[in-house]
Amino acid sequence: MVQSPSNPAQSTNRIGLTLADYKGAPSTLCDGCGHDAITAQIIKAFYELGIAPHQVAKLSGIGCSSKTPAYFLNRAHGFNSVHGRMPSVATGANMANKDLLLIGVSGDGDTASIGLGQFCHLVRRNLPMIYIIENNGVYGLTKGQFSATADMGSKSKVGKLNEYTPIDLCGLAIELGCGFVGRSFAGDPKQLMALLKAAASHKGTAVLDVVSPCVTFNNHEGSTKSYKYAKEMETPLHELGFIPFYEQITVDYEPGSVQDVELHDGSHLRLKKLDKGYDPRNRELAITTMLKANEEKQFLTGLMFIDEKKPDFVSMSDLVDAPLATLPQERTRPGKEVLSKIMAELM
Amino acid sequence: MKTLAADSVQKTEQGRVVNDFSIQVATVNGSGSQSSNNVLMRTIFQMGIPVSGKNLFPSNIAGLPTWFTIRVNKDGYIARKRETNILVAMNPQTAFEDVKALTPGAICISPVELKLNDVRSDVKHYQVPFTELAAKATETLKLRKLLTNMIYVGVVAELLNLDDNEIEKAVTGQFPGKPKVVPLNVNAIKIGREWTRENLKKDDPYFIERMNETAGKIIIDGNEAAALGSLFAGVTVVAWYPITPSSSLCENLIDYLYEYRVDADGKNTFAVVQAEDELAAVGMALGAGWAGARSMTSTSGPGISLMAEFVGFGYFTEIPTVIFDVQRVGPSTGMPTRTSQADLLSTYMLSHGDTKHIILLPGSVAECYSFAGEAFDLAERFQTPVFVLTDLDLGMNNWMSDPFEYPTKALDRGKVLNAEQLEKAGEFARYKDVDGDGICYRTLPGTDHVLAPYFVRGSGHTEKATYTEKPEDYQNLMDRLERKFQTSRKFVPKPEIHSEPNSKVGIIAFGSTHFAIYESRDQLKAANVPTSYYRLRALPFTEELRKFVESQDRVYVVEQNRDAQLRDLITLELPDLATKLHSVRHYTGLPIDAQFVTDEILKQEKK
Ligand SMILES: Cc1ncc(C[n+]2csc(CCOP(=O)(O)OP(=O)(O)O)c2C)c(N)n1
Ligand code: SF4
Ligand SMILES: [Mg+2]
Numbered sequence: 001m002v003q004s005p006s007n008p009a010q011s012t013n014r015i016g017l018t019l020a021d022y023k024g025a026p027s028t029l030c031d032g033c034g035h036d037a038i039t040a041q042i043i044k045a046f047y048e049l050g051i052a053p054h055q056v057a058k059l060s061g062i063g064c065s066s067k068t069p070a071y072f073l074n075r076a077h078g079f080n081s082v083h084g085r086m087p088s089v090a091t092g093a094n095m096a097n098k099d100l101l102l103i104g105v106s107g108d109g110d111t112a113s114i115g116l117g118q119f120c121h122l123v124r125r126n127l128p129m130i131y132i133i134e135n136n137g138v139y140g141l142t143k144g145q146f147s148a149t150a151d152m153g154s155k156s157k158v159g160k161l162n163e164y165t166p167i168d169l170c171g172l173a174i175e176l177g178c179g180f181v182g183r184s185f186a187g188d189p190k191q192l193m194a195l196l197k198a199a200a201s202h203k204g205t206a207v208l209d210v211v212s213p214c215v216t217f218n219n220h221e222g223s224t225k226s227y228k229y230a231k232e233m234e235t236p237l238h239e240l241g242f243i244p245f246y247e248q249i250t251v252d253y254e255p256g257s258v259q260d261v262e263l264h265d266g267s268h269l270r271l272k273k274l275d276k277g278y279d280p281r282n283r284e285l286a287i288t289t290m291l292k293a294n295e296e297k298q299f300l301t302g303l304m305f306i307d308e309k310k311p312d313f314v315s316m317s318d319l320v321d322a323p324l325a326t327l328p329q330e331r332t333r334p335g336k337e338v339l340s341k342i343m344a345e346l347m
Numbered sequence: 348m349k350t351l352a353a354d355s356v357q358k359t360e361q362g363r364v365v366n367d368f369s370i371q372v373a374t375v376n377g378s379g380s381q382s383s384n385n386v387l388m389r390t391i392f393q394m395g396i397p398v399s400g401k402n403l404f405p406s407n408i409a410g411l412p413t414w415f416t417i418r419v420n421k422d423g424y425i426a427r428k429r430e431t432n433i434l435v436a437m438n439p440q441t442a443f444e445d446v447k448a449l450t451p452g453a454i455c456i457s458p459v460e461l462k463l464n465d466v467r468s469d470v471k472h473y474q475v476p477f478t479e480l481a482a483k484a485t486e487t488l489k490l491r492k493l494l495t496n497m498i499y500v501g502v503v504a505e506l507l508n509l510d511d512n513e514i515e516k517a518v519t520g521q522f523p524g525k526p527k528v529v530p531l532n533v534n535a536i537k538i539g540r541e542w543t544r545e546n547l548k549k550d551d552p553y554f555i556e557r558m559n560e561t562a563g564k565i566i567i568d569g570n571e572a573a574a575l576g577s578l579f580a581g582v583t584v585v586a587w588y589p590i591t592p593s594s595s596l597c598e599n600l601i602d603y604l605y606e607y608r609v610d611a612d613g614k615n616t617f618a619v620v621q622a623e624d625e626l627a628a629v630g631m632a633l634g635a636g637w638a639g640a641r642s643m644t645s646t647s648g649p650g651i652s653l654m655a656e657f658v659g660f661g662y663f664t665e666i667p668t669v670i671f672d673v674q675r676v677g678p679s680t681g682m683p684t685r686t687s688q689a690d691l692l693s694t695y696m697l698s699h700g701d702t703k704h705i706i707l708l709p710g711s712v713a714e715c716y717s718f719a720g721e722a723f724d725l726a727e728r729f730q731t732p733v734f735v736l737t738d739l740d741l742g743m744n745n746w747m748s749d750p751f752e753y754p755t756k757a758l759d760r761g762k763v764l765n766a767e768q769l770e771k772a773g774e775f776a777r778y779k780d781v782d783g784d785g786i787c788y789r790t791l792p793g794t795d796h797v798l799a800p801y802f803v804r805g806s807g808h809t810e811k812a813t814y815t816e817k818p819e820d821y822q823n824l825m826d827r828l829e830r831k832f833q834t835s836r837k838f839v840p841k842p843e844i845h846s847e848p849n850s851k852v853g854i855i856a857f858g859s860t861h862f863a864i865y866e867s868r869d870q871l872k873a874a875n876v877p878t879s880y881y882r883l884r885a886l887p888f889t890e891e892l893r894k895f896v897e898s899q900d901r902v903y904v905v906e907q908n909r910d911a912q913l914r915d916l917i918t919l920e921l922p923d924l925a926t927k928l929h930s931v932r933h934y935t936g937l938p939i940d941a942q943f944v945t946d947e948i949l950k951q952e953k954k
Contacts, residue, residue, distance in 0.1 A: 057792040077792035078802040088627040092634025095584045095618040097793050121623040320614040324583040325639030329758045332581030334607045336753045343750040346565035
């Protein structure tokens with residue numbers, strides 16, 4: 001691997017890179033924006049996992065949230081696409097090069113409004129990627145209009161009341177058969193970190209719906225996507241611990257108190273149950289729990305659902321080992337005899 | 348065996364019309380007549396006579412009128428012909444109108460119960476008891492309808508003197524891998540033929556006689572040809588959404604990919620997705636092009652409209668992909684099963700902002716094949732979406748062609764830097780015009796070098812692909828894109844120019860209009876208007892255009908749209924020569940025919 005030398009005095013991860021090697025350009029978002037908090041966790045998660053940045057491709061749509069791929073992993077290729085259409089670009093990139101680790105960042109406007117169709121179809125195809133929705137209940141970049149995830153009855157900055165039912169993107173993802181659905185909060189770095197790492201180890205679409213307050217347009221009294229509301233109302237379903245595949249499992253828990261999920265790459269996600277005894281492998285339970293929480297205005301976070309066995313888009317595509325983008329002409333242009341045979345059939 | 352037709356040859360030596368007429372079969376769609384029509388067309392083709400087959404069909408699955416026209420022409424004219432000489436009137440819904448539209452002296456073959464002989468007395472009627480004959484052909488009620496179609500093949504075969512062996516060969520070719528079906532159909536044809544010989548007296552001038560004009564030729568439609576071109580261009584990613592008349596392009600391609608692009612261990616060297624819409628289809632194609640695959644999508648007008656935002660993105664961020672537009676009649680749903688060339692302008696400048704695209708304009712099935720390959724090379728060379736514009740007539744109808752040639756050029760993957768090259772260069776700026784041709788170097792995601800990554804963004808960007816709103820940065824970028832576009836003029840297919848010495852009248856046309864022009868020029872010459880012909884094969888225009896227009900007094904731009912879109916583009920290109928340009932436009936949804944072109948030009952020439 002060709003990398004620029006890093007300062008040996010700094011601490012490095014298992015592939016010899018420093019935290020700085022995972023950073024991006026300085027953020028241009030508002031001070032205190034939830035999106036920046038998520039960016040920080042992405043940088044840390046990828047650093048700690050020791051993922052080679054060149055194997056990553058960052059994608060996004062349009063919005064404040066969609067700007068953030070420029071603020072992490074400078075050493076990865078990035079693609080800031082058009083509003084709501086990142087899923088299709090990600091699909092094409094995966095078709096061309098299945099070895100890329102795709103991370104997509106979107107907003108609630110980008111995913112739940114203009115991009116809802118593409119989001120659904122991405123999930124339906126189980127395209128392997130981390131899909132983060134930085135959910136602030138507003139359109140930040142166009143200055144504070146309601147988004148489709150704004151809670152019914154929540155107030156906009158200018159005092160308008162939202163009268164429509166919100167779209168619950170986690171519920172929708174589970175309904176669509178998504179194999180990895182997590183909900184978290186930009187102000188809960190520990191949980192977010194575990195979910196991000198687990199998402200990177202998951203084979204298939206991993207949807208992370210992260211409440212990410214917009215300090216400029218939707219952080220006021222009456223907003224259900226404000227820091228204050230989210231902090232007060234957050235109800236974690238479990239305590240999450242992540243053990244990457246390259247680390248020995250050392251602590252053993254008392255049987256029954258912890259649920260262990262082995263992920264595709266051999267990493268483990270440990271869920272220490274809190275009072276409810278939630279089982280994220282139970283799809284019906286996940287749906288009913290979420291419906292109930294929404295009715296009771298509870299802000300549940302954690303791993304809502306997991307089905308790590310579901311076949312992903314790549315395995316369904318039955319591809320040759322080498323990424324399609326790297327195939328030489330000898331493997332993609334059939335021989336002369338093939339054309340002659342086809343021509344003879346048409347005579 | 349002495350045939351009825353052979354019998355009457357002696358009788359009417361004078362006034363015989365040999366190998367120069369058109370046959371129209373009127374049926375309802377979903378009745379299974381397609382196989383019979385193909386057998387008829389193939390038989391005549393196998394007998395060495397140039398043919399073309401056009402299916403005029405409704406946007407419907409079953410029960411609505413459909414017409415299949417076979418043009419037989421010894422001189423190789425294969426455009427649509429307006430007059431029908433031989434009608435097989437199987438559809439009661441349209442029979443009356445169909446007969447009324449015939450030229451005097453035409454013949455009409457119809458089921459006896461339709462009683463069409465009263466409709467026109469200047470038409471020769473052959474009435475056939477199809478129901479009765481079908482009952483003889485099979486005991487299975489379900490099959491009778493299908494075999495009725497083969498019975499009319501028998502009737503036509505006897506009247507025109509078609510060769511039995513060739514018929515059998517055509518039937519066998521029509522039902523590959525279904526050995527049981529072949530004798531059933533051959534027998535039905537025989538029943539029709541024998542009944543005709545015994546019960547009808549040939550009293551018309553139309554005959555087929557063997558020629559040697561089709562040996563070694565193929566019959567194919569443009570969509571299948573474009574699919575083959577893509578296959579041999581080494582396409583690896585295909586994303587599409589079904590729409591008439593383009594669906595069969597990707598459907599054929601998928602069949603070919605599964606046949607010829609699966610490795611020995613059963614793994615695919617390609618990926619195909621039927622997307623949720625055209626917007627997603629082109630998004631996938633661009634995502635794949637960015638990541639280094641040869642990607643494509645195919646669609647028609649409504650899909651092109653949906654792709655607009657993404658295509659501008661692809662132009663601005665410089666991502667290769669190939670988009671086939673098999674044009675149909677618009678706007679909106681328009682007439683989805685009719686042909687048109689009305690997407691030229693909107694495709695050329697597709698998307699908001701300053702955008703212009705390379706468009707290839709195949710004028711034959713052979714070019715549908717070769718330009719498909721060319722399009723992938725150009726897309727990767729110029730790092731931009733490239734369009735291939737065909738239409739329903741070219742894409743879905745049957746055309747005779749010389750067999751396609753195996754590509755001699757290696758794939759041109761364009762300016763892509765790998766890790767070693769980056770290491771050697773020591774620097775990389777994605778949007779820097781290093782070579783002065785407007786085309787920059789790119790790297791692919793996954794390249795293991797610290798210089799490789801860059802950030803694709805639809806917003807203003809610097810040479811290093813960083814965000815900018817600086818006026819000079821934006822203008823420099825737009826100027827460089829223009830420089831790149833100018834470079835492409837030297838790389839796109841050149842026009843095909845047919846010069847007539849001393850001609851004063853020029854014709855410019857593109858795409859499927861070519862066949863009508865080819866025939867019309869002979870008609871015009873016979874009317875003392877010799878013409879030179881410029882067949883445009885790509886946009887942007889090449890340097891030959893000015894010379895051609897300058898060399899003629901008047902230039903007729905012939906095209907199949909209402910607004911003279913090509914004429915307008917030429918006017919923009921050569922404003923000083925604009926007064927020389929005249930327009931001939933055909934926009935009924937039917938393919939343009941030679942007589943129309945001839946009449947229009949003669950009218951405007953005041954002859
Ligand atoms: C086709 C199109 N329509 C509208 C816009 C304008 N627009 C830009 S961002 C945005 C909303 C973004 O909201 P969200 O995804 O929630 O991102 P946030 O800024 O809140 O992070 C809109 C409507 C656009 N860029 N493109
Ligand atoms: S407007 Fe809101 S979402 Fe956008 S950067 Fe500012 S705080 Fe963040
Ligand atoms: Mg938002």
